[in-house]
Amino acid sequence: MGGKLSLSWKTPVQKESEDKQILPRQLDDEDEIRDYASISDSAMSCVGTACRSYVNCPTCQGTGRIPGEQEKQLVALIPYGDQRLKPRRTKLYVCLAVTTCLLTTSLSIFFLFPRSITVLPAGLNASSVGFNATTTSIYLNMTNVLNITNNNFYPVAVVQLDIEVLHQSLVVGKSTMKALLNMSPLQSGQIFYMVVSRIVDDNTYNICTWTKVKVHNVLLHIQGTLTCTYLCHSEQLAFEDYQYVDCRGNATLPRPSYHRLP
Known part of the structure; x- marks a missing residue:
């Protein structure tokens, strides 16, 4: 103890x-x-004496502070492995966009590219003949047929037709027609046009009136210009044809066939 x-x-x-x-x-x-x-x-x-406002720093989860005027200069950092940084089907989308553009351009060029409009004279449809013995002249009324083919993928309008009829290099008749035909894409149509001609020639008058002559034909040279419009564009198509017309007397005979000289 x-x-x-x-x-x-x-x-x-x-x-x-x-x-x-x-x-x-x-x-x-x-x-x-x-x-x-x-x-x-x-x-x-x-x-506090610096008189500057401060805000919580988002990148520091509120533990740090920066001047208030620098708040809009903050930059958000994204991890390298974030899915937003990895492109998703970018090549596929680019290829599809390029293919679509090329296909659209090719189709536009194919369908809108101007193609030829075919104009083919189909010959004489009907004719009537008159004579004047005093002036030895022949009055010849002809109704001809003109075949037109639209080879384009858009409509074409035929707005005017100018015709000249020549006999022995002399103009014996003229005719002008307007607003003739509207053709749909890849369609064909016909135009009937009439020309009044006056032939003043003694030899031709004798050939047409002499009963001793068995063949009464007059060779006529037809020149024409067809004006077409399409896609706000105007185009003139020239054509020509040679026709033998029977001048023996009045006749209204359909003649689908015709003779065309080179």
């Missing part, structure tokens, strides 16, 4: 020395905390 009491019992002088060793350490920690708080408070006050 004497040993135990000697260990737990201490003199007042020893207790004071122990208290002096413990209290300074506690005071030192409190002083450090107080000093840190004073430093942080002074930093806050310095920042």
